[in-house]
Amino acid sequence: MAKIKVVHYVNQFYAGIGGEEKADITPELRVGTVPAGDALNKAWGEEAEITHTIICGDSYFGENMDKASAEIMEMVKSTGADMFIAGPAFNAGRYGVACGTIATNVKNTLGIPVLTGMYVENPGADMYKTQIYIVATKDSGAGMRDAIKKMAPLALKLARGEKIEASCVEGYIPNGVRVNLFEKECGAARAVKMLIAKLNDKPFVTEFPMPDFDRVEPNPAVLDMSKATVALCTSGGSVPKGNPDRIESSSASHYGEYDITGVMSMDGDHWETAHGGYDPVYVNEDGNRCLPVDVLREMEASGRIGKLHNKFYTTVGNGTAVLSSKAFAEEYAQKMINDGVDCVIMTST
Amino acid sequence: MKLELGNIIINDIQFTNEGSKVENGVLTVNPEQIKSLVLEDSNIESCEVFIARPGESVRITPVKDVIEPRVKVEGPGGIFPGWIAKVDTVGSGRTNVLKGAAVVTTGKIVGFQEGIIDMTGPGADYTPFSKTYNLVVKMEPVEGLKQHDHEYALRIAGFKVACFLGELGRAVTPDEIETFEFDNLVESAKKYPDLPRVAYVQMLQSQGLLHDTYVYGVDAKRTLTTIINPLETMDGAIVSGNCVSSCDKNPTYVHLNNKVIRELFKAHGKTLNFVGHIITNENVYLADKERSSNWSAKLAEYLGCDGVIISQEGFGNPDTDLIMNTKKIEAKGIKTVIITDEYAGRDGKSQSLADADPSANAVVTGGNANQVIVLPPMETVYGHLHFVDTIAGGSANNIDAHGNITVEIQAITGATNETxxxxxxxx
Known part of the structure; x- marks a missing residue:
């Protein structure tokens, strides 16, 4: 059987071109591999080979999605590859979204098998896990070996059109398609083990997660905004210059509470962003782009709102676990309730 | 209370023209004795007897029940109380078991939803009863017999045959003796004050018309949720009257060998204190569902449980009972693990359960019953092959020119069992 020809997509960082400062580079098709591709080639031996690598900056892709997609699609087509692999993107949000978007497009447009890999909480995972196979990776590049170990065999199976087993066997993120498997132990033994773990507050993995019930019903409308106290919150990382509470640029461990009494605008001399997942230049120039204090002050002055709450709450959404975010919000929501806040504008980035 | 199960390991079944017996691990059966026993019931017109061994190219369908042959050799009560034996309390003394043997009843069954057992091939992996030495009893009813009477006749005939075979093991020295002891609440609390208290909540199928289960002869749909000693269950207090969508129904064999009970006994005194067995039903009326689940939660609380395992029987409508039980028991601060199965569609993409709740956060699944399997032809079919396009899991024209049958695994007896x-x- 002929060697399976694979084309590989990576961002500027995994191509060794640079970090955030190079995130605007346009798509480029190269013959050969980058280190992640070398690892895949090594794992495949004579079975398959990455012949081409496509490199694109995360910002460029994010800001020019349609154009970038079309350009990349042409590049994939020109290689005549049998298979397309993107990433792994680990917990890099924009990279994950790019991998998912392109892989899904390739699958739907060119009809060749595709595979990517990312951390389960990467936004790209939720967006695309039901459309393409996404191998579950660790949350940083330190998990590359582990990711390759799972991606290489699954890629071969996909390329050969072989039967794909259950997610827990193959290592992909559960995609909503239930697949049967034979366990080593009978169900009763598994149930008793699971109960003992649950009783002892030890981790356990349910075999069937209940459908997602975390739906938030919107509160009733605030009828009279002219009397309402409005608070601002953000996951965009707005902090006083110097980031005094050291909110992490990724996977935040805490949130910040900052006083804006008398602050009319989030000017660049006093405010910045701690967020490591987007180009900070514009928010650092003018913090109102993330936290619109200037507009709210105008509304306060004109009487359209009662008043702007004198504190805002902020964290970094980048790579931050949903459960952490939930815990933060539960805590500061209570603070706002205690302070008589009537409504909240939450901005994301 | 203490129960000993004396296992006589059976390695083969043979026919004979002489007296039936158990010797050197071989169950030797005179089929004429079986036939005359079955035909004592004037509602049964004809009876044939076959042997199906593991690995043979044999298909049994439609399967009514699977029953383990047993005999009570010491202590009060007898096998299948309320049906064959009187209603004396079982669960103590010694019961001899023909381990590895089973009676499988077949014939034109009353409904259209009974199972398949393949003794070899891909289907064999999906049924636990491809590994037992099966005495297949095929029975046909007299003309005009009503469905419920037909079901009753077949059910009792299966029990009678199992008891007849079990009796052959009365004087045989068992190969191994398993001993199970179950203390009362006060004693077990004294013995294991520091271990989490765990009960088993078993949901019994009770939707009526081939969907029934019986406890000491009582139809489970006419019962309130109650507490039973797990040793009573192990000793035959609960029997099956249902086989519809046979993948997740409990044949009598499964009740006798309930693995949740066995696993809880294994862990008892080590990682948990097994304090009780609660049995509840799955009736179709909302008031019954609410009452029964209220009582499950109340009894779990009364037993002072820290945790319970809840097993379901069936799917769809009983999913509501399952979720009610789970929600109400969790609401008492008692941790649950539930065992269910899924109907996620042939493509696996649909919602698996008809009801769900976030408190059901620890689930063991028996698999997606809608998964399609192709069963190659077998050399021999015991029963009636022409039902396989109408049984649950089958579909029209599902047998091709080569004799391959395409069915969902829900047609296979025990495939996605929820105990x-x-x-x-x-x-």
Whole structure:
């Protein structure tokens, strides 16, 4: 059987071109591999080979999605590859979204098998896990070996059109398609083990997660905004210059509470962003782009709102676990309730 | 209370023209004795007897029940109380078991939803009863027999045959003796004050018309949720009257060998204190569902449980009972693990359960019953092959020119069992 020809997509960082400062580079098709591709080639031996690598900056892709997609699609087509692999993107949000978007497009447009890999909480995972196979990776590049170990065999199976087993066997993120498997132990033994773990507050993995019930019903409308106290919150990382509470640029461990009494605008001399997942230049120039204090002050002055709450709450959404975010919000929501806040504008980035 | 199970390991079944017996691990059966026993019932017109061994190219369908042959050799009560034996309390003394043998009843059954057992090939992996030495009893009713009477006749005939075979093991020295002891609440609390208290909540299928289960002869749909000693269950207090969508129904064999009970006994005194067995039903009326689940939660609380395992029987409508039980028991601060199975569609993409709740956060699944399997033809079919296009899991024209049958695994007896009897699962 002929060697399976694979084309590989990576961002500027995994191509060794640079970090955030190079995130605007346009798509480029190269013959050969980058280190992640070398690892895949090594794992495949004579079975398959990455012949081409496509490199694109995360910002460029994010800001020019349609154009970038079309350009990349042409590049994939020109290689005549049998298979397309993107990433792994680990917990890099924009990279994950790019991998998912392109892989899904390739699958739907060119009809060749595709595979990517990312951390389960990467936004790209939720967006695309039901459309393409996404191998579950660790949350940083330190998990590359582990990711390759799972991606290489699954890629071969996909390329050969072989039967794909259950997610827990193959290592992909559960995609909503239930697949049967034979366990080593009978169900009763598994149930008793699971109960003992649950009783002892030890981790356990349910075999069937209940459908997602975390739906938030919107509160009733605030009828009279002219009397309402409005608070601002953000996951965009707005902090006083110097980031005094050291909110992490990724996977935040805490949130910040900052006083804006008398602050009319989030000017660049006093405010910045701690967020490591987007180009900070514009928010650092003018913090109102993330936290619109200037507009709210105008509304306060004109009487359209009662008043702007004198504190805002902020964290970094980048790579931050949903459960952490939930815990933060539960805590500061209570603070706002205690302070008589009537409504909240939450901005994301 | 203490129960000994004396296992006589059976390695083969043979026919004879002489007296039936158990000797050197071989169950030797005179089929004429079986036939005359079955035909004592004037509602049964004809009876044939076959042997199906593991690995043979044999298909049994439609399967009514699977029953383990047993005999009570010491202590009060007898096998299948309320049916064959009187209603004396079972669960103590010694019961001899023909381990590895089973009676499988077949014939034109009353409904259209009975199972398949393949003794070899891909289907054999999905049924636990491809590994037992099966005495297949095929029975046909007299003309005009009503469905419920037909079901009753077949059910009792199966029990009678199992008891007849079990009796052959009365004087045989068992190969191994398993001993199970169950203390009363006060004693077990004294013995294991520091271990989490765990009960088993078993939901019994009770939707009526081939969907019934019986406890000491009482139809479970006419019962309130109650507490039974797990040793009573192990000793035959609960029997099956249902086989519809046979993948997740409990044949009598499964009740006798309930693996949740066995696993809880294994862990008892080590990682948990097994304090009780609660049995509740799955009736179709909302008031019954509410009452029964209220009582499950109340009894779990009364037993002072820290945790329970809840097993379901069936799917769809009983999903509501399952979720009610789970929600109400969790609301008492008692942790639950539930065992269910899934109907996620042939493509696996649909919602798996008809009801759900976030408190059901620890689930063991017996797999997606809608998964399609192709069963190649077998050399011999015991029963009636022409039902396989109408049984649950089958479909029109599902037998091709080569004799391959395309069915969902829900047609296979025990495939997705919800007492955790089998190894199938899904993700």
């Amino acid at each position: 955790g009897f089998h190894n199938l699962s899904a993700r």
